Amino acid sequence: MIKLDDWAEIRHLHSTGKHSKREIARLVGVSRGTVDRALAVDRSPTYQREPTGSSFDAFAGQLRVLLAATPTMPAATAAERVGWSGSPSLFRAKIAELRPEYAVPDPADRLVHPPGFQIQCDLWFPHEDLPLGHDQVAAPPVLVMTSTFSGFIQARMLPSRTTPDLLGGMWSLLQEAEAVPARLTWDNETGIGRGKLTEPAAAFAGTLGTQIKLLKARDPESKGMVERMNRFFRSRFMSGRAFTSPDDFNQQLAGWLPIANNRLSRSRRGRPGDLVRIDRAAMRGLPPMAPEVMxxxxxxxxxxxxxxxxxxxxxxxxxxxxxxxxxxxxxxxxxxxxxxxxxxxxxxxxxxxxxxxxxxxxxxxxxxxxxxxxQRARRPAVSAVVEMASLARYDELFSVDIDAAPTVLAVAS
Structure with a gap:
């Protein structure tokens, strides 16, 4: 097979028109036939090996039957069913080639995020416990809210993931922003709702005049921005920090967030701290009456x-x-x-x-x-009075008349 360098040199010398094919063969150090083959093709030479089959081919028929019945069957399960004993990586690669023929694809559309439309919400749990006081430690949830247009991050640690605390956390962050988006996106968080909003969450959304959108299960792409922020917190905020209390955590987090929002976002061609002004200008203001969050x-x-x-x-x-x-x-x-x-x-x-x-x-x-x-000591002593029953009452009940003095009878001798 001709080398790529020789092929390029042959075509270059021939294009100048100053050399014959015989002279080109002598200059490059190849045969005249090699020069003819190099000039006969317009594409660079590539090595192509004739397919000789694979050990997987003997199992392909059985696997097609399994995938036709269960397109989502894991590769390890399929290997066990057909008795595969070869390379696991080869088997996974071959299964990946066959599976699209049976599994219906689930396409994910590219989302367009207009200004002021949506804020994605999620809970992030620090990977290290922090002291809560009274010799107790835990990792309380951190509410993270990310604006989809500007990428602006807001966050606050909460005492619990109950409904009042989640609503209170959202309200406190919206008060800081002084604006309300058209939609707040949540996954199936129990305190907000699973399939249906809880009554306090529905009342919260109605008071704000916004929509709380509950995502379907196993749909991480719909709130991928806030999911990426959770990883960002772990690598950029938590690393090398120590906390003495949840209040100390929130203070350090509040001091770090302006730095995080000043990073350059290449996809948005700007910084979240600058783009958030456009974002919030498109949002509605806070309602005249605060929602019930306590x-x-x-x-x-x-x-x-x-x-x-x-x-x-x-x-x-x-x-x-x-x-x-x-x-x-x-x-x-x-x-x-x-x-x-x-x-x-x-x-x-x-x-x-x-x-x-x-x-x-x-x-x-x-x-x-x-x-x-x-007051109890000043109370007068109360003597116990026991009522005595009169026996004459029983004589009246049974109509018995008994004289006061008994009659003496004379006995004849």
């Missing part, structure tokens, strides 16, 4: 004057014992009201199964207990 519960205050919110017990003014109180919990505070009057307020704890006590409530309970005991 945890709320009404309970009659028990004798131990504690109420529960997110697995923790918080003390209340014991003067409200026996009365119905309203418990509300945001991302930062837990408040208790009675008839619209604030009677208790605590900073929300991230740790679980805690008893949070206000010292003022303990002192107030001691005062009320002393008053109760003093």
């Amino acid at each position: 945890f709320r519960n009404s309970v009659r205050l028990p004798r131990d004057y504690y109420v529960r919110a997110f697995s923790n017990d918080y003390s209340v003014d014991p003067a409200m014992i026996g009365r119905v109180v309203d418990v509300a919990a945001s991302l930062e505070r837990v408040t208790v009201h009675h008839d619209g009057v604030l009677i208790a307020e605590h900073r929300r704890k991230w740790a679980r199964q805690l008893t949070v006590t206000d010292p003022a409530h303990v002192l107030r309970a001691a005062e009320l207990r002393a008053q109760f005991q003093a």
Whole structure:
């Protein structure tokens, strides 16, 4: 076979018109026949080997039957069914060639993201635990929201993935943006809805005048931007950092996000921090009334004057014992009201199964207990009165007449 360099040199010398074929053969060091073959073809010479078959051919018929019945059968399962004992990589390559003949393709369209239309939302869980206080550690969820047009990132760590915390996290980030997109995209997150929005999430979307779009299962392409941001956080933000608390995590995250949003996006031909102005100009403003995003519960205050919110017990003014109180919990505070009057307020704890006590409530309970005991001591002694039944009542019931003095009868001797 002629070498590629010789083929190129032969065609170059012939194109000049100054050399004969015999002279070209002498200059290149090849035969006259090689010069003729080089000039006869216009494409560069390539080595082509005649197919000689493969050890896979003996199993192709059985595999076609299996793929016709189950197009998505894994290659390892198919190899086990037909008794393949050769190279696994060869078998996978051959299966990949046959599978398109039986499996219906699932095409993914290219999406166009106009300004102000969509923000993709997702939860990211740090791969390392951080201290929550009270000797507890965990990896709380981080709500990540990415604008599809500008690529602008917003994020905040949340105490839990419950519905009130998810809605509260979205509302806090939308307040920072001072704008609401036409659509918020979520996957099947339980706190938002699985197939159907939860009632609080539907009310949240209605108050904002936006749509919360729930994606189908196993459809990562529809929110690939925010998925890539999760990997970006792990490699660029978490690396080499240490955190003392969730508040410290959020502070460091807030300081790093402007740097992340200043990166150059080649596909958008700009920086997210600059493009977000165009993005938010196309969004609607915040609603005049804030949506309901807090945890709320009404309970009659028990004798131990504690109420529960997110697995923790918080003390209340014991003067409200026996009365119905309203418990509300945001991302930062837990408040208790009675008839619209604030009677208790605590900073929300991230740790679980805690008893949070206000010292003022303990002192107030001691005062009320002393008053109760003093009031009980001043009560007059009550003597027990036992009613005595009259036996004459039984004589009246049975019509028995008994004289007061017995009659003496004389006995004859």
